[in-house]
Amino acid sequence: MGDALFLAHRTPFPPDRGDRIRAYNFLRYIGARARVHLVAFSDGDEPVDHTALDALTASHTIVPRTKSNARAAIEALATGRAVSVAAFDHPALRAAVSRVLATQPIDAIHVFSSALAQYLPTHTKARVVMDFCDVDSAKFGEYAREARGPKRWLCAREERRLLAFDRAIARRADASLFVSDAEAALFAEIGGGGRVSVIENGIDTELFDPAADFASVEADGPLIVFTGQMDYQPNVAAVTWFATDILPIVRARHPDARFAIVGRAPTPAVQALAGEHVIVTGEVAEVRGWIAAAAAVVAPLRIARGIQNKVLEAMAMARPVVASTPAAEGIDHAGTLRTGADANEIAREVIALLDDRVAGDLLGQAARAQVQRRYGWEARLQPLDALLGLQPNPVRAEPVEAHAPDTHFDTLSANGVGRRR
Known part of the structure; x- marks a missing residue:
């Protein structure tokens, strides 16, 4: 196969929170089987470890997300979009995706978080895998049921608009991934459609091992x-x-x-x-x-x-x-x-x-x-081989121009809507 484009709503390194852990392991798995080009946002003024990303990718573009929650909400209300989508709309990221698609032989596109699906090309021969992870629209529905006043209306609106967006993306994707059978079943139940697959999260049992070397914590009492x-x-x-x-x-x-x-x-x-x-x-x-x-x-x-x-x-x-x-x-x-x-x-x-x-x-x-x-990561991620057309044997390439001025951006201060975990 040719190269792969990996779109992420947050820089997938370091793997120190739930969404980054999943994105990092997916990126590492794909990068061991194909030349992968990462285009992602960075949060706030967090430092970006470009050396680590060099080791994971053939190229990477990291765009600081500077849009505030208030601006995202105003744009969403003005344009009829979900706030989650408006929050991740950025011309620099759009330009970066266009540049990779124009200059690299992209055969597969992996989208992590549905808000990044707005950057998919209108027409492409590349395989598209949409990793929804969870049914985020349902989360906003739960927020709405617990909220009162304007917040309740906003969360209910977000549930409707985000679900409509996710349904449209699922129809375009060659595969829609969810983290559990329950999430996949829920997406089907609310009319998600598309070709749904389940790839569960894994865990590094060598790192998270009670016998590993780490600083202990003393506790007085239970x-x-x-x-x-x-x-x-x-x-x-x-x-x-x-x-x-x-x-x-x-x-x-x-x-x-x-x-x-x-x-x-x-x-x-x-x-x-x-x-x-x-x-x-x-x-x-x-x-x-x-x-x-x-x-x-x-x-x-x-x-x-x-x-x-x-x-x-x-x-x-x-x-x-x-x-x-x-x-x-x-x-x-x-x-x-x-x-x-x-x-x-x-x-x-x-x-x-x-x-x-x-x-x-x-x-x-x-x-x-x-x-x-x-829950070993290697076993959990093997279905990606068929979904993305990956070669089972590693074909890692040296990073290309990972620090060129047109390949990544300096990290700036930003505020914005974030996922967890």
Whole structure:
């Protein structure tokens, strides 16, 4: 085959959050089988590791996203588009895609996040794979049901407009990917159509290994841990719910238990939870030490789509996990997770793990074994060979002009709409 174009809404390196982890592993897999040209946005004033991208790609163009949430909303309302689409509309990225298509022999296009599908050429002979990951329109529907006033109207509008956009893209794509059977079934149920496939998330079980070398965290008393990007609203809602409604039930039985919220960019609402029994770390250099120190890892998300990387990471680290029903839905855990549908059920499962730490350790070991059997990245991504026409044997090429002025842009300060995870 010829070259591949990889479009991403966020630079897929470093793989330090859910969407980046999936995009990075897809990019690495495709790049081991074809010359791949990356065109992606960068967030805010984050540094871009061009050396790492050189090793992954034949060329890369990184465009800083400078559009504010307010401007994206105004443009969306004025043009009838979804805000999620308007937020990622940028002339520099459009020019970069056109340049790659005009100068490189592109036989396959992989689009990560449907908002980037607006850059697909109107007519192309290249195979197009659209990685939706989750049914994001359904997420906005859930937001609408919980919101009030203008926010409710805006979220309901976003659900309708984004679903219409995604349906149109699915009809154009040679394959539409989702992260779980449940997400694929939901897309079909709401009229998504197209040729739908499921490629689940994987996990690096050598990196997330309790026997690996990482800095340890000392805990006084049993530690209950949540990990995630802490300016992502479902995560904010999850830790707020746990700290205010679930932790008091747990502490009635285990008064020395503490709750650690581990993740970058905690919002003021998250920071306000910090106290004698709640730790808010902010960004940490090494998340594995916190997971390893946990008597239980929790994922009490009320709104959750697809497979939660935070859950796979904790399972791979052989820690017992208690997840809400939505957070566990996409994971083939074979009974190695404890789940709860409400605050009392989640609290009961956490208490049981704190009551019997030996049973918790055994559950964690079973969880790691399940992850090793089920969620290795190489096995999960093999369907891409047929979908994109990739060569099974590596054909990596040296990067070409990865630092030429017309190949990438300097990173500037930006505000914008972001995904998680």
